[in-house]
Amino acid sequence: MKPDHPGDERESTPTNKAEADETEAGSVLVQSLQVSNLEPEEHPQHLPSPRKWTIVAVISTAATCVTCASSMAGFAEAGVSRELHVGKTVSILSISLYILGLGLGPLLVGPLSEVYGRNVVYRVSYATFFLFNWPVAFAPDIAVHLVFRFVTGFCGSAFLSVAGGSVSDLFNDRTVANPMALYTLSPFIGPVLGPLISGFINQNLDWRWTYRILLIWSFVELVALVLLVPETYIPVLLERKAARIRKESVDSRYWAPSERASRHIGHAIMINLWNAVVLGILYLTFQAFPFIFGTIHGFNTQSSGMSFLGIGVGMIMAISTQPFWNRFTRQLAEKNNGVLPPEARLVMGEFGGVLIPIGLFWLAFTSFRGVPWIVPIIASVPFGAGCYFVFTSTFTYMVTAYRPIAASAMAANSAMRSTFAAVFPLFARAMYDRLGAVGATALLAGLTTVLAPLP
Template sequence: MSALTTPERPNETAMTAGDMDIEKESSSSASEKQEPSQTDFVVSFTGDDDPRNPKSMSTVRKWLIVIIVSATSLCVACTSSLYVGAYGQLEKEFDSSEVVVTLGLSLFVVGLGLSPMLLAPLSEFYGRKPVYVVSLFFFVVWIIPCAVARNMATMIVSRFIDGFAGAAFLSVAGGTVGDLFPKHKLAAPMMLYTLSPFLGPQLGPLIGDFINYYTHWRWTFYVLLIWAAAQWAAIFFLVPETYNPVLLRREAERKRKETGDDRWYAPIEKMDRSIAETLLRSCYRPFMLLTLEPMCLALCIYCSVLLGVLYLFFGAFGLVFRINHGFKLWQVGLTFLGITIGMICGTLTTPWFNKNYRRLLKKHEDDGNLKGSSEPEFRLPPAIAGSPLAVIGLLWFGWTTYSSVHWIVPIVGSAFFGMGVIMIFSGVFTFLVDAYPLYAASALAANSFARSMFAAAFPLFGNTMYRKLGFQWASFLLAMITLALAPFPYIFYRWGKELRKRSRYAGAR
């Protein structure tokens, strides 16, 4: 854009000096008014209907992307536990102890917990798709050493790197779902994505035990290699970039090239923080939240124990159902259907709790609070309802693990545990996001790190504990630990606002 000039006037020489001064001032003023400001060159979307905005995609295409991303998350999560079915063959072939073989599971989960602190910030600079493509490529590549391993050292190291590479879909992919749908349509696609990382570990033993019962353990990884490669191809060819700041940067680059005007820019290009600074903050802030925020620490420990128990069951179920009921390896895998069905049922309660949230919100407004305002504690009812279900499920499972009791009974108990777990996670995750709005990513990263460390540790002692204490008392011990932590969601629902007033990272609204 150029400034407007004053047209020539035929009688301009007859103007007085004063008239000329007035004319110059008027021209200068008009020029200043027409001179574009820097904000006139900011590239932005005109709304959700803007063709450049991912939210304007067709419903079919958006759901296709959600399904691909969710299936990839399912693949990564399933890889963690599908390995469990190979324990028996690996112990014999490599002459390794049960604990050493279990390290292949534990270190994979450690990689899952560490990676989001690095991959999630990188997506803020480069976009979601580059992170997906590169990380999933290395995920596929590092399955190969697992498939051809000649010793346990190769297996353990490869599994750790594989978990580290695959974690992008457990930390970044939720953002893709949010990029595609407006808030009022987000519940259903987010429900599908949220369920996939939790169903994956339960489906792993079901698939892996079938493979390892009928063929060699290496086919465990050949199947994973085929599945993961197919997911990589789907991501590469069918999933576009959806991160708005990166899309706007591309649009600004296009405008600068087409117009030759370097004043066009996207907001992301004006960021005053570097990649190194962002990575550093992403690495230390989750630990500050765990150290300085009692609410965050308590809820993270609660979630961590629950996930630890889930991973402990990968070994414990094999002991219980083989010894008590004479199950074969492929039958042991089927026993995880109880937890799987329980998690699906727990997820289906989401619409009811969403209605409950809206009722709490309306009551909050009726009490004289600002319309549209909310309290993070309104997000906790699913966790409050799920807590007793998790305890009941563990007690049910534990005290029915006798050979004289039909095998379906403890499996039904495990379904209640699975239902409670998914409800607790749902409530805690949304609470952390609302309670720490400026540090939501760090709060979730803290939760992910803590959960992964517990999930890595519990399988290392789980089988020994079940053998030493007995199936009933070992399950009872886990139930009592869960019972001790169960009141936390209610405590924070009742007194969370007062606690947030004294927080340096959260605050009462």
């Protein structure tokens, strides 16, 4: 019997003799799609395309909200320092502790999503994210503010790991590239939008409005998650189906076994390290850009926030190349008897690995006061494009290479990325004060040059 989805032949083959024996013995509900009893309408990959894209859009905007919350705190630092009577270094902890929560959270929510399903994790995660942002917005002192910044980061972290698994649930290997591109952009455009939004808020309103607006946004996302996002994790759907059949037929033979595939841990560690350094540098720019454009070029808070537009433009330009990459992978699969190795996704990352140091070197040597301010902003365009290529390629590689445990694979990646992102902003200003804009940015460019061969 053929599998329901031509693109899922790799998933439909029993991975060991035990599973094959169980299938022959009459355990008809197994994880492999060809022998599952899921009705077509019960399988997430059979959902209508508009429904699937709506789900991707909801989880992507939710991820944007969560990551936007990290960098929105940047321009609120002055208000926090002034009203809560702390120094700048302590106020920067608002970003670092939040990102640390983002990094540690997936270690819990990733595995939980593979036990209880995606939907429960999404709803609990976002509900607590919304609730615990109230103490952040109305904190009476710095202790409350910082503690709940960490807690909200931890609660919102599901959308940096589990959401990638949902995309993998909804689309097979042939069609996953475009939705994964949209999802990949969302958590990384968030930190770019954060300073832009926060710059306008803090130029014209009290710093607490940064978090009040975040509360409104997160509430809208929570409602959308509850109303529009169903369960998509196949093993959990099979477990529910098996339990229903056992109850209705009083036949204990029907069950849904779990499958775990071993992978090369060294490859995952290197990919995670590369992602971590790139994301750390992206978050470091939230301290570096105010230095370059505020201190050197004299931008006010609002204008400094708009200086991040170059990175955003680079990401948008990069995602516009997705049709080219789709053709590339399709042609590669045709040459390989219809099978696309997951490693083929890393070709896009090779271009990103080159664009990032190019953008950083360009930025480094155009950061002088005498150079027009638009030049370093243009330099951030290839950097933004490179970030998109790096993250899209590695994320797509991981969700295709690590099926059906994509959420756990993404959780490990997210933990390392977010830990680097939490630490880098802490030493950014001191590094730029000591080395200057040219020396500090060139140092980062050199580091990314060394890492460029990784893909």
